[in-house]
Amino acid sequence: MMDTETLYTELESALSAVGATMGAAQAHGLLCGMLCAKPDQDQAPWMAQVLENTAPKGEEAQAVLAALTRLFEAGKEALESSEMTFEPVLPADDAPVGERAAALAGWTEGFLLGLSLAGLPPHKDLGEDINELLRDFTEITQVEPDPDSEEANEAAYSELVEYVRVGTLVIQESLRPGPATKESGRQRSKPSPGNRTLH
Helix, strand or coil: CCCHHHHHHHHHHHHHHCCCCCCHHHHHHHHHHHHHHCCCCCHHHHHHHHCCCCCCCHHHHHHHHHHHHHHHHHHHHHHHCCCCCCCCCCCCCCCCHHHHHHHHHHHHHHHHHHHHHCCCCCCCCCCHHHHHHHHHHHHHCCCECCCCCHHHHHHHHHHHHHHHHHHHHHHHHHHCCCCCCCCCHHHCCCCCCCCCECC
């Protein structure tokens, strides 16, 4: 399976080439939200949502469909793995922190949209822990880096990525209980996404 940085770079380029408004991170978040709410989700509705208002043709169409297929297969495999190999698909660590923060915000936005599109009722009682995670994810969609504190931005970004990674697995476990044992959200300290800067 490709590493997440390669998946991100490949899909970001393919989506840009066909004029898609959704980027790679948001597309992966969308996929994960849909799969958490509906584990047997087919890839066609997800692809249609990602490529909404585009009409790719020729080699560009082949490239974007191939990249989306690889992301779908990798995302599904990671979420189903008992080894907890799941990671959000985001830019490489050497990308500017502002770019990475924007991608993480897009990822959580896509995830929340995916839950909704897959049929999770917004009023569904999921328990306070899960509702708190979803509120935090909503806050992360608005995250912004502090232009005056790069070192603190890096630390906060890493913390938020880990929070999103574990939070996604906890949400999945709540929506789809099964034999695989996943990490409990209560085993980790939570970041404070209420502050919408990365400082």
